Amino acid sequence: MNMYNKPGIIILSIVLILGMGFVYYESEPHRSVQQQLVVQPESIEHDQLRPSVLSAAPSGGVSLRSKQPSILRGRKDVVTVTPWLAPIVWEDTFDPELLDSMYAPLNVTIATTVFAVGKYIRFLPDFLSTADQFFFVGFRVHFYVFTDQPDAVPEVKMAAGREVFVRPIPSSRRWQQISAHRMTLIQTLIESQLRNRGDRQHAHYIFCLDVDSKFHARWGTESLGSLVAVIHPGYYTKSRSDFPYERRQTSLACLSEEQGDFYYCGGAFGGELTAVNHLVTTCSTNFDLDATTGVEAAWQEESHLNRYMWTNKPSKVLSPEYLWQDFKGRTSELKIVRFSGVVKNYREIRPNA
Ligand code: UD2
Numbered sequence: 001m002n003m004y005n006k007p008g009i010i011i012l013s014i015v016l017i018l019g020m021g022f023v024y025y026e027s028e029p030h031r032s033v034q035q036q037l038v039v040q041p042e043s044i045e046h047d048q049l050r051p052s053v054l055s056a057a058p059s060g061g062v063s064l065r066s067k068q069p070s071i072l073r074g075r076k077d078v079v080t081v082t083p084w085l086a087p088i089v090w091e092d093t094f095d096p097e098l099l100d101s102m103y104a105p106l107n108v109t110i111a112t113t114v115f116a117v118g119k120y121i122r123f124l125p126d127f128l129s130t131a132d133q134f135f136f137v138g139f140r141v142h143f144y145v146f147t148d149q150p151d152a153v154p155e156v157k158m159a160a161g162r163e164v165f166v167r168p169i170p171s172s173r174r175w176q177q178i179s180a181h182r183m184t185l186i187q188t189l190i191e192s193q194l195r196n197r198g199d200r201q202h203a204h205y206i207f208c209l210d211v212d213s214k215f216h217a218r219w220g221t222e223s224l225g226s227l228v229a230v231i232h233p234g235y236y237t238k239s240r241s242d243f244p245y246e247r248r249q250t251s252l253a254c255l256s257e258e259q260g261d262f263y264y265c266g267g268a269f270g271g272e273l274t275a276v277n278h279l280v281t282t283c284s285t286n287f288d289l290d291a292t293t294g295v296e297a298a299w300q301e302e303s304h305l306n307r308y309m310w311t312n313k314p315s316k317v318l319s320p321e322y323l324w325q326d327f328k329g330r331t332s333e334l335k336i337v338r339f340s341g342v343v344k345n346y347r348e349i350r351p352n353a
Contacts (some may be wrong), residue, residue, distance in 0.1 A: 022095065027221045051102035066098040078333050082261065082317055088231075090319045091335040094222045103221040109140045111194050111203035111273075113186055114211045116147045117171055119349045123212045123342065128156040132303045134215035134338070139322075142203060146185055148300035175350040179266070180300040182208065183284035206276050208268035210341065213323070217245070217338045225316030227275040229309050233328055235263035238288065245302040251295045252286035253303040255310060264309050266302025267341065268323045279308055 018271065074080070080093050087093070112131070116124045135141060140161040145153055148171035156164065169185065172178045186208055193201040205224055235243050246253035270276060283304035290297060297303035314349040324340040 005068060051099070051106060056062075064101070066095050078319070082313070084313045085338050086313065086315050086317055088317045088319055089222050089322070090298055090333075091321060092287045096218060096220060096222065098120075099221040103139070103224065106204075107140075108204040108224075109142060109202065110136050110208040111142050111144060111184070111189075113144045113146065113206065115169075115178065115185075115207045116145060116149075116153075116211045117149065117169065118351050120211050121147060121149050121152050125156060126214050126342075127209075128154065128158075128212050130163060130215035132156065132158045134217055135219050137220065139219070139221070142194050144189060146182075169352075173351050175352060176296065176300050178351075180284075180287055180296075183280040183287065183301050183304075187277060187280045187284060190280070194273055195277075195345065205270060205272055207268065207270035208276070208280075209339075210323075213267065213339055213341045214346055215339050217336050219322060219338045223270070223316065223322065225271055225314070226278065227271040227309075227312065227314045228269060228316045228318060229262075229264040229305075229314040230268040230318040230322045231320050232263045232265045233324050236320060237262075244298055245304075245306055246297040246299070248295065250293060251290050251297050251303070253290070253297040253307040260306065260310055261313070262309075262317065264302075264306055265323045266299065266305055268318070268339065269305060275315075279305070279312070280285055282308055 072201075075090060075092055076087070078090050080088050080090060082088060112135070114124070114127060124147075125144065130142065130236045131141070137159070141163075142165055142269075143162070145162045145164055146169045147153060148169060150166045151166045153164070153166050158164070163231055167189070174179070186206075190206065207223075207228075240260045240263075241257040243260055245255040245260055245263070247256070248254060268278070271279075285302060286304050286307075287297070312350065319340050321334060321336055324334070324337045326340050326343050330337070
């Protein structure tokens with residue numbers, strides 16, 4: 001090389017150094033769990049799943065019909081968008097038929113996890129049969145039932161495209177452990193089974209739901225998004241300093257009184273596989289790291305989920321219609337209950353009260 005190539009060599013070296021830095025950063029076993037501090041917008045993967053009216057109406061939109069939307073008329077009694085511009089889904093904020101027709105051509109599969117360990121197996125028949133009636137009706141749904149009693153899983157007749165897969169897991173003597181360990185098992189399910197392997201993707205979206213609940217009305221495509229959280233019915237009128245977040249600084253789930261957006265449910269969350277995998281991996285890693293110092297967050301994985309959602313804002317937020325509680329009276333803003341926790345006797349049903 002002669003003198004004249006000097007600037008070229010310098011530019012080439014800079015490009016190489018930047019490139020190596022980028023590869024190192026992306027390959028990242030070195031990235032610590034605390035580095036989830038970046039607020040994540042919609043993932044790229046979501047773009048590939050974005051529903052399109054063009055695909056819904058091959059004739060160029062002529063056959064597509066829907067009510068004229070308005071930016072002046074609509075719900076005024078509730079907030080329908082977060083400060084980071086994610087929709088908050090309430091009844092009468094979306095057109096179910098339009099959304100279904102937009103998602104139908106994408107041929108999506110929705111994986112759904114539910115855990116039924118010990119006496120919680122009794123909730124499974126109602127959960128599954130009501131899910132068949134109301135949960136993503138007309139779409140392919142694969143239910144993954146994790147249980148210590150595979151033989152007790154009921155045979156629920158389901159519509160075409162809807163299947164139940166049983167995953168045997170050990171029982172536990174601590175309900176906290178059952179509840180919290182779900183994140184690790186969901187991570188394994190996504191990584192070993194659901195993700196793209198070769199030419200086959202076993203699911204596009206995943207929802208993770210509590211079993212002691214029933215569906216009462218539509219829960220459908222309006223809930224799809226990259227990272228989806230559900231607002232807990234018990235705290236949406238309260239100030240964040242009163243949320244039952246983990247407050248001890250010794251826990252990786254800690255949120256101070258000035259932090260947190262909403263109080264989200266541990267009993268329902270979901271989204272695209274990649275985003276949910278990042279969530280469950282982070283939460284289970286942080287839960288295990290806490291355990292090494294003898295700390296268990298106030299509400300186990302729900303506390304970690306809330307900490308996660310503070311720094312990784314959900315791209316879609318579902319209103320408490322999507323997880324109500326049967327013992328709670330209806331409030332005026334609640335026009336519909338889609339999914340609700342049944343009344344249960346904790347002392348009788350849990351392995352440890
Ligand atoms: C809340 C959350 C729950 C979880 C928990 C804190 C809601 C509606 N529920 O509910 O998701 O975050 O706080 O840990 O947000 N399970 C069994 N067998 C058991 C115990 C639990 O299968 O013996 C499973 C089952 O799927 C159940 C889930 O774990 O639905 C959560 O347990 P829970 O319903 O007892 O928790 P709970 O009511 O405190």
